[in-house]
Amino acid sequence: MKKDAKVAALLRVERVRSGPDGAARARVLAKVQKTLAIVPIPLSPAHLPAAPVPVAPPPAAPLPPVPMVHPLGAWVSGLGSAGKAVVLVASLAAVGAGAVVTRGGTSPPTAPRAEPPVVTTAAPQLTRRGLAARPLEVTPAPERPPVPMSPPRAPAPPAASRASPSSEAPSTASSATGGAAAHTETLAAERALLDGVRGSLRARDPAGALAGLDRYAATFPSGALAEEAEALRVESLAAAGRGDDARSLGARFRSAHPSSLLQPAVDDALRSIP
Amino acid sequence: VTVSFRQTQAGAVGHAAAVDRSSPVPSSPAGVDGEVDFTELFQDHFDYVWHTLRRLGVRERDLEDSTHDVFISVHRHLGDFDPERPVRPWLFAFALRTAADYRRLARHRVDLVEDVGMLADAGPAPEAQAISRQELDLVARALDALDFDRRTLFVLHEIDGVSVPAAAELLRIPVNTAYSRLRLARADFSAAVRRLEARKRGAR
Numbered sequence: 405m406k407k408d409a410k411v412a413a414l415l416r417v418e419r420v421r422s423g424p425d426g427a428a429r430a431r432v433l434a435k436v437q438k439t440l441a442i443v444p445i446p447l448s449p450a451h452l453p454a455a456p457v458p459v460a461p462p463p464a465a466p467l468p469p470v471p472m473v474h475p476l477g478a479w480v481s482g483l484g485s486a487g488k489a490v491v492l493v494a495s496l497a498a499v500g501a502g503a504v505v506t507r508g509g510t511s512p513p514t515a516p517r518a519e520p521p522v523v524t525t526a527a528p529q530l531t532r533r534g535l536a537a538r539p540l541e542v543t544p545a546p547e548r549p550p551v552p553m554s555p556p557r558a559p560a561p562p563a564a565s566r567a568s569p570s571s572e573a574p575s576t577a578s579s580a581t582g583g584a585a586a587h588t589e590t591l592a593a594e595r596a597l598l599d600g601v602r603g604s605l606r607a608r609d610p611a612g613a614l615a616g617l618d619r620y621a622a623t624f625p626s627g628a629l630a631e632e633a634e635a636l637r638v639e640s641l642a643a644a645g646r647g648d649d650a651r652s653l654g655a656r657f658r659s660a661h662p663s664s665l666l667q668p669a670v671d672d673a674l675r676s677i678p
Numbered sequence: 679v680t681v682s683f684r685q686t687q688a689g690a691v692g693h694a695a696a697v698d699r700s701s702p703v704p705s706s707p708a709g710v711d712g713e714v715d716f717t718e719l720f721q722d723h724f725d726y727v728w729h730t731l732r733r734l735g736v737r738e739r740d741l742e743d744s745t746h747d748v749f750i751s752v753h754r755h756l757g758d759f760d761p762e763r764p765v766r767p768w769l770f771a772f773a774l775r776t777a778a779d780y781r782r783l784a785r786h787r788v789d790l791v792e793d794v795g796m797l798a799d800a801g802p803a804p805e806a807q808a809i810s811r812q813e814l815d816l817v818a819r820a821l822d823a824l825d826f827d828r829r830t831l832f833v834l835h836e837i838d839g840v841s842v843p844a845a846a847e848l849l850r851i852p853v854n855t856a857y858s859r860l861r862l863a864r865a866d867f868s869a870a871v872r873r874l875e876a877r878k879r880g881a882r
Contacts, residue, residue, distance in 0.1 A: 410875075411868050418733075418817045419837050423725030424741070432742050433720060436749045596750045603751055606775055669782070 439592040594620070594629045601636050610644035635666035639673040647677040714756050719765070720749055726766060727773055733821055733833045734777035744780055748772045767840050767848050774830055774849075781826065816874055823870035828863035835860055836867075 423429065597620045604612035617637050620627065627633065634657050641650035654674045658667065727748050728741055736744045751772045759768060821829055834845045846856035 408868070411864075411871055414813060414817050414820075414871065415836055417814065419839075421729060421814070423728055428728075428742055429724050432724065432745050432749070433717075435742070435746045436720065436753075439746070439750055440753055595747070596754070599747060599751055600754050602779065603755070603775065 435592070438589060439596050590624070591628055594624055594627050597623070598629055598632055598636060601633075601640070605636070605639055605643060608643070610640045613640040614644060631661050631664060632666060634660075635664070635670050638670045642673040642677050650674060650677060714759050714761070716753055716756060719752065719756075723765065723769055727769055730770055730773040730833065730838075731777055731780075732818070733837060734774060734830065735822065735826070736777055736780050740780065744776050748776045751776070766838060767834070767844065770834060770838065770840075771848055778826070816871060819874050820867050820870035823873075824863055824866050828859055828866060831856060831859050832863035832867060836864070 597616060601613045601616035601620070604610070604616055613636065617633055617640060620629075620633050624630070634653065638650050638654045638657055641647075641653060651674060654670050657664070657670055661667070664670075724745065728745050731741055731744045731748065732738070748769070752769065755772075759765070821833070824832060831845055831849065834840045834848070835842060840848070842856050842860060843853050846853045849856070851859070
């Protein structure tokens with residue numbers, strides 16, 4: 405049939421389309437690296453070497469990232485995209501090593517974010533790199549987050565705060581940088597964290613989501629995306645079967661953000677409570 | 679803290695191969711030591727993620743941000759990757775999540791097709807050179823005509839070539855549902871192509 409042939413031809417072409425130009429690729433890579441360089445990697449005991457190495461206590465003040473020449477640095481600057489060496493591999497190794505533990509061998513973003521500290525197989529090298537590159541931030545694997553009914557922080561709506569370099573002090577993550585750039589980076593880190601939370605929710609891992617939100621609250625006490633975080637918390641509480649908590653935070657959300665774009669999502673979550 | 683930075687080039691090569699071809703690496707599966715090389719993954723599959731997002735309705739001007747978001751998620755879950763499975767469907771799931779979130783945002787709902795005419799590829803692939811820009815747009819527009827669930831399955835199966843059972847597993851739907859949804863998606867897509875072509879002819 406002619407039409408089918410037409411469709412088949414269109415699809416054949418679509419399958420082999422080339423990607424965007426190299427500049428777009430380089431920009432995205434640079435941005436990814438920038439984000440990853442400052443996303444706080446939670447180092448639960450699960451990320452530590454198998455041998456019973458005592459966990460260093462979290463430093464009172466966050467250490468500046470250890471400057472490290474990244475093995476891919478040359479390649480990166482070859483692309484002309486990154487002016488500075490990026491601490492990248494370390495963080496991904498840490499994430500990877502941790503997540504491996506909980507892998508069920510099934511489909512994609514199902515990783516529970518809160519791994520219980522029971523690892524014995526994580527590769528030490530990876531872990532050490534992770535430890536070294538990152539301000540040590542030991543979060544106890546938060547399987548059972550406290551009922552964190554933190555009062556709404558009345559943040560500026562994300563869009564607005566994205567546009568204006570606000571003075572909200574980024575806490576740990578960007579202490580080594582400063583100014584508007586830091587703000588952008590912080591925002592990216594916030595987004596990444598909340599993205600992980602959403603992933604947990606989608607993977608039906610509300611405990612992981614709540615753990616991620618606790619991490620968010622601890623890392624960005626006055627984060628620009630706090631509103632989104634609160635909405636996600638309502639969803640997570642509802643998903644975790646903590647209906648009362650969800651409802652009460654939901655009510656608080658409504659009064660704190662009366663015209664929030666996220667209200668429909670919050671309402672959906674509340675309606676889903678049996 | 680004493681540090682030993684181990685250079686990973688040597689290991690990375692093997693793992694990248696494992697990632698790319700999804701062949702099991704018996705001696706040291708990437709999943710065990712967590713050494714899937716993220717940057718190689720990025721390089722190898724950037725185009726795929728980009729196109730997948732586009733096929734799932736992310737607008738051209740937002741593709742860079744969304745691709746970034748996908749790779750950040752991928753990075754966070756790198757350890758979940760099972761080197762015995764093909765990497766693209768795994769990446770697809772991340773792209774799907776990002777695209778779905780994208781669509782949920784009210785500010786994107788209004789004009790999803792608005793700038794479909796300014797697709798900014800470096801250029802058509804060799805095989806595509808005979809096909810006009812307009813025809814490429816046709817695919818995008820026709821996809822836009824599909825309901826999101828159908829579109830997702832259609833892209834996964836018809837463009838990425840993932841088998842229906844595998845797609846069903848990835849999308850967490852029953853296989854029978856997938857087959858019937860795919861049938862509907864194909865019908866929708868063909869109808870949309872017909873409609874768009876008729877409109878094109880009418881406009882001439």
